[in-house]
Amino acid sequence: TGAFTYDPGFTSTASCSSAITFIDGGKGQLMHRGYSIEDLAEKSDFMEVCYLLLHGELPSHAQKAEFEQAITYHTMLHEQMLYFFRGFRRDAHPMAVMVGAVGALSAFYHDSTDITDPHQRMVASHRLIAKMPTIAAMAYKFSVGQPFIYPRNDLSYAENFLYMTFAVPAEEYKVSPTLARAMDKIFILHADHEQNASTSTVRIAGSSGANPFACIAAGIASLWGPAHGGANQAVLEMLQEIGHKDRIPEFLERAKDKNDPFRLMGFGHRVYKNYDPRAAVLRNSAHEVLDELGKRDDPLLDLAMELERIALEDEYFVSKNLFPNVDFYSGIILKAMGFPSSMFTVLFALARTVGWVAQWKEMIEDPGQKISRPRQLYTGYGPRDYVPMDQRD
Numbered sequence: 001t002g003a004f005t006y007d008p009g010f011t012s013t014a015s016c017s018s019a020i021t022f023i024d025g026g027k028g029q030l031m032h033r034g035y036s037i038e039d040l041a042e043k044s045d046f047m048e049v050c051y052l053l054l055h056g057e058l059p060s061h062a063q064k065a066e067f068e069q070a071i072t073y074h075t076m077l078h079e080q081m082l083y084f085f086r087g088f089r090r091d092a093h094p095m096a097v098m099v100g101a102v103g104a105l106s107a108f109y110h111d112s113t114d115i116t117d118p119h120q121r122m123v124a125s126h127r128l129i130a131k132m133p134t135i136a137a138m139a140y141k142f143s144v145g146q147p148f149i150y151p152r153n154d155l156s157y158a159e160n161f162l163y164m165t166f167a168v169p170a171e172e173y174k175v176s177p178t179l180a181r182a183m184d185k186i187f188i189l190h191a192d193h194e195q196n197a198s199t200s201t202v203r204i205a206g207s208s209g210a211n212p213f214a215c216i217a218a219g220i221a222s223l224w225g226p227a228h229g230g231a232n233q234a235v236l237e238m239l240q241e242i243g244h245k246d247r248i249p250e251f252l253e254r255a256k257d258k259n260d261p262f263r264l265m266g267f268g269h270r271v272y273k274n275y276d277p278r279a280a281v282l283r284n285s286a287h288e289v290l291d292e293l294g295k296r297d298d299p300l301l302d303l304a305m306e307l308e309r310i311a312l313e314d315e316y317f318v319s320k321n322l323f324p325n326v327d328f329y330s331g332i333i334l335k336a337m338g339f340p341s342s343m344f345t346v347l348f349a350l351a352r353t354v355g356w357v358a359q360w361k362e363m364i365e366d367p368g369q370k371i372s373r374p375r376q377l378y379t380g381y382g383p384r385d386y387v388p389m390d391q392r393d
């Protein structure tokens with residue numbers, strides 16, 4: 001009983017207060033702890049952004065070195081986890097493996113599941129950030145039938161991830177600085193995005209006192225959907241389905257047709273009604289990376305640019321403020337870097353882990369924190385008499 005505000009999809013509900021990320025959807029502005037995403041993407045690196053999200057300030061030289069040391073200390077995975085991976089089917093979607101493997105961390109690292117202990121909370125945060133690349137690379141290696149590659153702590157976070165993903169024991173592998181920089185930038189651009197579906201899921205799961213590994217697994221599950229993190233894979237599949245520039249108008253018409261479930265993947269955003277600033281950074285990056293990889297003539301990039309051009313001139317998309325979002329470009333870059341499309345959402349999860357962890361930590365440390373318990377508008381039957389089975393039609 002009582003009066004509730006009915007807000008399906010939470011379009012106008014602030015579920016928490018937070019000092020981590022600011023978005024002005026009208027202006028197309030995104031800031032972490034007051035620093036613009038453009039500055040961070042161009043001038044910072046992912047480890048520094050992780051520190052900033054977790055601690056609220058850019059690190060000093062010594063703080064950064066200490067943080068990197070704390071992360072690399074935890075890059076290995078408990079050896080027993082290998083059996084867990086091997087229990088999956090080879091054709092399992094890597095996101096299914098991620099949900100399972102990250103949830104399973106709570107069964108391996110009991111000494112960082114007590115959320116009342118600040119030290120354990122910090123160790124859990126470091127463990128999650130450190131182990132995600134290892135788990136993601138293992139999910140990939142398992143899917144292609146190659147041996148797992150152990151982490152190398154002399155490499156940077158992005159370099160080590162590329163190494164664990166693409167190196168094979170029989171051959172020497174040198175990480176390309178161009179690829180490492182592009183990977184790092186993609187990680188920065190995905191690091192946090194205030195109260196999106198997966199972050200809200202992490203907060204809701206965490207509000208009951210669940211351990212951080214379980215909460216992040218819940219976030220990964222929420223991210224998987226095509227309306228959220230699954231969109232990057234869906235964009236690439238859509239571009240492949242369109243296949244040729246001549247067919248763009250046909251697909252645009254389908255996207256406008258309310259009787260057709262088809263949506264233009266990588267377009268639209270709940271909050272940005274101008275332009276997704278992450279998309280603007282990645283759009284430039286896509287050109288740079290493809291240039292440097294010698295894949296500038298990639299027909300998919302060409303198709304994507306043409307689709308973008310036509311959609312941005314189309315009355316339907318303009319009137320509804322539907323602009324390309326971050327997922328529109330990331331898939332093109334990731335494909336050029338050699339990742340299969342099934343790994344795109346995994347990379348999003350890897351990068352978003354620091355955001356999830358920072359938001360979870362902020363919530364736990366908030367003295368006003370309560371269990372999340374929304375109400376509903378009940379639309380079902382009123383009281384009815386129970387009818388015994390032999391008297392039912």
Ligand code: CMC
Binds near residue numbers: 326
């Ligand atoms: N293609 C065609 N029409 C669209 C699209 C689209 N991609 N997105 C929204 N619309 C239309 C929608 O049909 C609706 O029209 P109407 O008002 O006539 O009913 C109107 O625009 C508003 O859409 P909505 O579904 O009410 O908007 P929302 O804020 O609930 O959804 C969204 C936002 C991102 C889920 C949606 O735009 C979408 O499904 N986009 C495609 C999937 C995608 O690219 N997702 C990635 C989001 S960014 C990264 C991330 O969060 O992971």
